[in-house]
Structure formats: C-alpha cells, structure tokens
Amino acid sequence: MENNRNYFVAIALSVLILIAWQFLYVNPKIEQERVAAEAHQARQQTQQQAENPAAGQQATPAGALPGAGAVPGTSENRDQALSRSARIPVDTPSLSGSINLTGARFDDLKLKKFRETVNPQSPIITLFSPAETPEGYFAELGYVGSAETGAVPGPQTVWTLASGTTLTSATPVTLSYTNDKGVIFTRTISVDDDYMFSVADTIENTGSTPLSLGSYGRVTRFSKPATPSVYVIHEGFIGVIGEHGLQEVSYGKAEDDKSIEPGPATGGWLGITDKYWAATLVPPQAKPFDTRFSHFTDGRERYQSDYRQDGVTVAPGAKADVKTLLFAGAKTVPVVDRYEQSYAIPKFDLLIDWGWFYFITKPMFKMMDYFFHLFGNFGVAILITTIVVKLLFFPLANKQYASMANMKKVQPKMEELKKKHGDDRMALQQAMMALYKEEKINPVAGCWPILLQIPVFFALYKVIYVTIEMRHAPFFGWIQDLSAPDPTSLFNLFGLLPFAVPPMLHIGIWPLIMGVTMFLQMRMNPTPPDPTQAMLFNWMPVVFTFMLASFPAGLVIYWAWNNTLSIIQQAIIMKRHGVKVELFSNLTSLFSRKQKTAG
Template sequence: MQNNRNYFVAIALSVLILIAWQFLYVNPKIEADRAALELQQTLDAGAGTSADGTPAATGPATNGALPGATVPGGSSENRDEAVARSARVAIDTPELSGSINLTGARFDDLRLKRFHETVDKSSPIITLWSPAESPDGYFAELGYVGDQASGQVPGPQTVWTQEGDGKLTTTTPVTLTFTNDKGVTFTRTVSVDDHYMFTVADTIENRSDAAVSISPYGRVTRLYKPTGPSIYVLHEGFIGVLGDLGLQEVDYSDTEKSTTIEPGKATGGWLGITDKYWAAALVPPQATPYETRFSHFSDGRPRYQADYRQDAISIAPGQSTELKNLVFGGAKEVPIIDRYETEYSIKQFDLMIDWGWFWFFTKPMFQLMDYFYRYFGNFGIAILLTTIVVKALFFPLANKQYASMANMKKIQPKMEELKAKHGDDRMGLQQAMMQLYKEEKINPLAGCWPILLQIPVFFALYKVIYVTIEMRHAPFFGWIQDLSAPDPTSLFNLFGLLPYDVPHFLLIGIWPIVMGITMFLQMRMNPTPPDPTQAMIFNWMPLIFTFMLASFPAGLVIYWAWNNLLSITQQAIIMKRHGVKIELFNNLKGLFGKKAGSA
C-alpha cells in the first residue's frame, strides 16, 4: 500500500508540474515571442526596400554562389501592390489561385481556395506565398549558377518571356523562355495538377561555340517567422528527407544560432519549409546528387531559406539537356501527400506530416477515423466510432482488470474485518491487506489501469487532431464548429448567457465539464481507497483533469468523455456478471453524505 500511495502522489505531482509549466513558462514565453516578432515587423516596415525586396541577384551568376547570401531591404509595400508591379502568368485551378512572377520565374503568389482563415466561410482564403516586397514575403524559386563561359543564366533577376498569353491551369501548361548573350536558350514548361504539385521541366540548348557548365539550384525563402506559438508535439520550420541522410527537422531557432546548417550531399528526397497545416517543398531530380542547406540571414531583413544545389552539368556546343523538378505548395492533406509519394516516387514524402515517433500507431488511427468520416461525413462521429473500435481492441485486457476490480468489491467485508482487527497498526494492516490481495489474486491498482490504458490512445488521438488539416475547422454538432480548437464556451459566464468574456484559463466549456463528470463517475465505480491520501487524489483528480483538458482540442475532450461513458457501461456489465453489486449511487451518497456531516 505504501507503493500504491507513492504512485498516486507521483500522478498528482506530475499534473501540478504540467499546470505550473504551462502558466509560469509556456504562456509567458509565447507572449514574449509574439511581442518580439511584432517589434521586428515594425522595424522591418520602416527600413526601406530594395528594388525587389529579395536577395540581390548574382549578376551573370559567374561567382559560383547560390543566390540568397546578400542583403534584402525591408518593405512596407502591401501584397496587392507587390503583385501588381511585375509581369505575371496567372494560376487558376480548382484548388489554387495566384500567379508566377516572370522576374525569376518565381512562385510568389499563391492562395488556397478551399481553406479559410477562420471557421466563417466568408473569411479570406489562406495565402501561402507572397512576393518578397510584401511584409510576409514567401516564395519558391528554381534557377542556375553558371561561369564565365555560360554567360548570364536564369536567377532572381532574370526576366522570362511567356509564349502566348494563357493562364496556368490543370489542362494548359505555360512555357517560358530566356536566351542569354552566349546563345544558350532556356525553355521552361510549368504544369500543375488538380491539387498542389507544380512540375517544372527545363530544356537547356547550347547554341554557342563552347561547352558550358551550369549548376541547377532551388530554394524556398521566407522573409518572416510565423507568429503562432510553437508546440513541442509539432515541428514547424525547415524539413526534408535527404536521401540516405533521412529525415531532417531544423527549427528556425537552430539556424538563428548557427546561421547555416548543411546536412550534406544527398541523392533523392525533398526539402522545404513546413507549417502546421501548409508546406512549401522542392523535389530535385531523384537520380542526381545535390548539396543541401538550411539558413538564416540577418544581414538586413531577416529571412529563412531551404535550398539545394546540384552538381554542375556540362553541355557541349550544339547539344541540349533536360531537367525536371517538382514544386509543392499547399495543404498537407494526408491522401494527397500519400498519393504524391507513390505517384512521383518521392522518398518518405508522407513525413511532411508530423506523425511523431509513434507514427505506426498515429497514422493508422487517422486512417480509421478518415474511413468513418468518409462514410458518415462528420469527424465528431468518426471520433466516437473510433473510440468504440479501440475499446474493442483493448477489451480482453480491460475485461481482466474490471474483473479484478469486481473481485475486490467482493472482499470488502474481509477488509473491514482486517481494519477492526489491526486498529491503529497501519503497518500490520497493510501487510494483511497485501496478503489478502495475493490469496484472492487481486490487483489493487486495477482501478487505475482503465485510465492508464487511455493515455497512449489519448496522445495518438491528440496528435491526429492537432496536426492533420482534415480536423481543421471540422464541425461536430451544436456549438462545436471546430474539433481542433478548444470548447469555446465557459462556465464562468454561464456559457455565453452573461455578456462578458472570461480569461483564457477560465474557459471551462460544456464538454470539459461533461468529461470531468464522467471521469468522476467512473472512479466512483471503484471502491474508495482506504488510505486518506489516495482517497483525496481520487476525489480531486477529475477536477484537475477538467481544468487541464479545457484548453485541449474539443475533439479530444469529446473522445475522453465518450470513452469514460463506455468504460462505465463495460465495468457495470462485468460487475453484474460476477455477481457484484454496483454501488455507484451508494458511493455518491456516502461521499456527499460524509461531506454534509463533516460540515
């Protein structure tokens, strides 16, 4: 029993530490990061701007350096002005709208038609990429580094010429051309599928009298850092799977400390920048080696860049060569990402979605939920049905534990006899109880196992709800219009009846309260622990969990409440099968009667 008490004390201390960590460290850090970013944006807005707000071009690109290492100015130009000031090719697909900048053939104007900034369908659609001149500059670019013999090669300042005047759609690719002063012609054909993948096919024809040597490069550059708080369960920042080097996840702060991180040379794979729901990624030719780099430049306007550079390609006079790159810009929808991995043979492209260390458990759980969603059309219902399936899988173990609990109820009279026999001899009482448990083959911690079994499932479900875009703005019923966000109601303004807002830490909504009640009832199904410390923990734990889970996504809280209800039903059936009286109401009566008497 001493070990038993220590176990529960450890649980209580762990919960208290988590709460203290959230309120004393995480929340102040988030506010400090937000304030620092706002200050930096203010400084950027007043710093002036360069000609295009981007790293200066490398001129004729004869220095062998990848563009991106020189200083861009700040910018106060709004996004629409930045888009309007350059010649462009329009992009119009069922999923995307935007344009390609003919200067640099740069992907720097992209919006996602199906996704809005808020639950309100009239709110603006999500903007992914913006011109470098705008405050939220973010773009993808493919170009070349040359030498004296090659002459000027396509880079940030190159003005391409469009053949014809059509827009880029899923059925109509666009062709861009550029010929330099040495007679080398670059022909670029850009196509896009029905979702988020651009195919960039380049043909390089050497019409000069000498061989030329050029190195292809690609970069994703972001001229700001996201303002949202960072969460330890989710990686946001630089990402890539670089051939045999495997998965690379580099935080923004890592490059701020080290300036440049160079994982090394790789063959195959991809790299880019990821957010919670969106990503920009480059997929180089999968059979050609390339050097990779994740960088932070602070020599002017701060910016973050993921880039690669392939080995030099030599093109003889009168000869030509072809290259094909892929550019991804869009939402990290699981079926689409998985399809790209298979269709284009991109190594571990599915790791763009942060499934975590337990991906072998997390991803199948999502697939099960997605299956139910496609059948019923509601992710809330999918969560409820997934919970039933998980309960069925754990049924043999849970059944054994509940049976042990039922047997524990049977020996209550013997326990009372031991208490009367040993009186104040606590050590003798504990030894006698342990002997009794051994004789009756009872696990005294059986009441805790059903709750502990929920923990790995809970974290897997938390990961699914938190990281998958399918859960974003997914409604349930009633006031829950976003399962990935906390319950918006609060007990402390009578769930919206009183006309004032409450502090964030007091947002104790209806579903968290339901969860707390079901957890309390589930624990009342078990015998009250004889030790006062254990009894206190049992009484306070539902309240602590109610406050702690109130800030979690509503989908998780709904899962926990539903799981508790199923557990209560399952336990009642097993206890009845073993001939044990269900004393839930007697326990409640005794608990509240004792409190009333003590008052």
C-alpha cells in the same frame, strides 16, 4: 488502498503528462518564441550573402547561391507588390494567384478551398506573397554557372512567356530566356488539380564549348507564423534528406545556429512547413545535392530552405533536361500520400507531423476518415472510433476491471492482515503476496491496460490537433470546429451575459460534461480512507476540467465519451464478478456528508 492502486496510477500518469505538455512545454515554448523574436530585432550581427546578380551579369561564384532579392525595409501592400512586374495567372480548382516573370518566382498563391475562419465569408488562405511585402514567402528555382556559361537564370532574370496565357491544371505555360552566350533556357510549368507544380527545364547549348552548371532551389519566407508553434507539432524547416532521413529544424534552432547543413545526399525533399500548409521542393532524385536550413539577417531577416545540385553538363549543340517538383498547398492526407506514391518521393507522408506514435496515429486517422466518409461528420467519426478502440482493448480492460473486482473481494481479508501485522511492513507485504497467490490475483494486472492506452490517447490528440481534415470540421450545435476549444464558457452563462471571459476561466460545456463523467467514473470505486488521497480523489475532475478546457473540442468529446463507455463497461464487469458497484452509494454518502457539514 490496494483496490485503488491502478486507478491512481492512471491518474498520476495522465496528470503528469498533461501538466508537462501544458506548463512545461506549451507555455514556455510560446514565451521562448516571443523572447527570441525580440532578441533578434536587437542583434546587429550580419551574415555574408552574395549580392543579387542582374540579368546579363556574370553568374554567381561556384558554391554560392544568388541573393533572394530581399529589399531592406520594404513595406508595400500585396497589391502594390504584385503590380511591379509582369505575371502569369494561376487558376486551378485548388489554387489562385500568379507567377512572377522576374525570376520565374512562385510568390503569389492562395488556397481556394480553405478560409481563415469558420465564417464562409472570411478570406481564403494566402500561402505565398511577394518579397516586397512584410509577409513575403516564395519558392524559386535557378542556376549557378561560371564565366563560360554566361548569365544564368536567377532572381533578377526576366523570362519571356513563350506559350500559354494562364497556368491551369489543363494548360501548362512555357517560358524562355537566352543569355549573352547564346545558351537557351526553356522552362515548362505545369500543375495538377491540387498542389503539385512540375517545373521542366531544357538547357540548349548553341555554342562551341561544353557548359557545366549547377541548379538550385529555395523556399524563403520573411516572417514566422503569427501564432508560435507548440511542442506537440513541428513548424519550421523540414525535409527528408537521403541517408540523413527526416530533418526537422525549428525557427529558433536556425536563429541560434544561423545555418544547418545535413550534408550531401541523394534523393529526398525539403522546405518549410506550418501546421496545416507547406511549401517543399523535390530536386532531381538521381544526383546528390547539398541542403541548407538558414536564418539570414543581412539587411532583412528571412528564413530559407535551399538546395544546390551540380552535374548539369551540356555539350556543344546538345540539350540537357532538369525536372523539379514544387508542392505548395494544404497538407491533406490523401493528397500527400498520393504524391508519395505517384512521384516516388521518399517518405513524403512525414510532411504531416504524425509524431512518435506514427504507427498508431496514421491508422487511427485512416479509421476516422473512413467513418467520416460513411457518416459525414468527424465528431460522429470520433465517437465511433472510440467504440472501436474500446472493443480492441476490451480483453485488457476486462482483465483490469476483473482484477479490481477481485481486489475488492479480498478487501476484508486484507484489512485483517493489516490488523494482524500492524506496523511490520515486511510481514504485511509477504502476507499480502501470499494472499494474492492464493486468490490468483495479479495486483499490477490493471496497470498495463492503462499504460497501453496512453499512446492511443496521444495518437488521437495528434490526429485532432495536426490533420487539416479536422480544421473547421463541425460536430453538432455550438461546436463548429473540432480542432479548436469549446467556444462557450460557464462564467458568462455560455454566452447569455455580454462579456468576454479571460482564457483562464474559459470552461465550456463539453469540458464540463467531461468533468462530470470523470467524477462519476471515479465514484465507481470507494473513497480512499487517507485524507490526502481522498482530496486528490475529489479534486481531480475539477483539475482536469480546467486543464482540458483549452484542448481541442474533439479531444474533450472523445474523453467524455470514453469515460461514459468505461463507466458502463466497469459496471457490467463488476456485476459479473459479484462485486457491488459503488457509484450510487458513494454519491449518496458524499452528498449526505456535505449536508451534515452545511448543517
């Protein structure tokens, strides 16, 4: 069995990892999210939160943020909520919606370039919605002052439109608000062609005493994504907080801890991320700020990522400027990378969950994206990327298959040693090691290439599953979304029979192709004499077919194509070393045994 050791190591590792993903993390995570949501509906605990100050009232006490303006039990539809206040239209190549003049709140945004399904007539994606709706989700910037500053802009402040009519990428808008102490707040909002808003505030002190106030920003949502997140991708709170680095806090973690505070830091960003969309704030980078990721149940459940920054001092007759950035949109890789460079946002590319193998995952995406722009099809890009990866690993794979070939050559000598030493395992082991040394064979040489390729497989999985570029990306024929499972099923004859197949039995055409290629690849080697191992040998392709049926089609296509290339590569190397390719003889013997059994 020495000549099959490497292959079984690969199988065991792959099965272990895939089973762990699917059954130990994915399914329990979904169940955990469901149970947590139900538990929180039953809990009656309340967390203290400051009341909303009305415009003209004194500012919120130092250290506290004004309330988010949540209305307990509201259930207005989106159109009703939007009609409640005056608004500034937003219209860019990528965004449509409006900004609420009450609070200057970003609570109405849709993403023009993305739809809910592959159907081109389906609705475009809605990102932000007013707080009065069940799916409320918004971003807001304001100030925290003292009695000397008077009322400062907050959730209930009604701003005046000073200039501009519609916010476009070419035409910014300017808002103004003057409080009861004569302090003039001027806010200019601009946006680019993609998803970055720039909010530039000017605070003018017309009084006779110095003013000191702090700024804050928050991203708040009143519901979690409808589809619970899975282990392989982070959804929830996110940020890079100065020296604290990357912070990823799940909704469940926030529900348990109520509030997570990394501590004061200088530089960074924070917000809330979904699989493909995100809303993040970039505070002024020169001064420290405090960050908080919270879950509130004070009247209405909500999730909030916020920061508070002190140090805005305005002398009498002087002005002070505060500039904040808001990203609200799709996490497309080129756009996110461009923002990191052009705005000097620390590690902003980590907004996309590249995973532990970042150093492999992102370059692999870059390569696939290059081939996509070259050929216009991400499925074709996957196939070509697979060839490139095979070429990069060719020296290692050559050693692997050469080692397997040499092991087969010495198989007769190994059988003689087994007969000679019988049950004396120690003597047998010593004799085999001497044989390996004599024949210049490294019995574990074939394991390393397999181990090194596992991170590459995971990296490709992340690219296909995480990047928005793969979302709704078609291949050919029935595959119209490489990020979704193959939509066909063997059990309704691939759509010929008019009934839906349960998810457990949803085995599409590409998973079947993958299973066949895996079966053929395994038949390149002799069937193990041990009955248990032989059963594993026979059933492994079937198990993998069922397991990968729920994986993204792009990953299954990669695996099937990789198996095909491996079969060709192994056959060439084995022939070069003068070793018989066992495929056809194994298939012949397998079917002849089945016929004898049937007879």
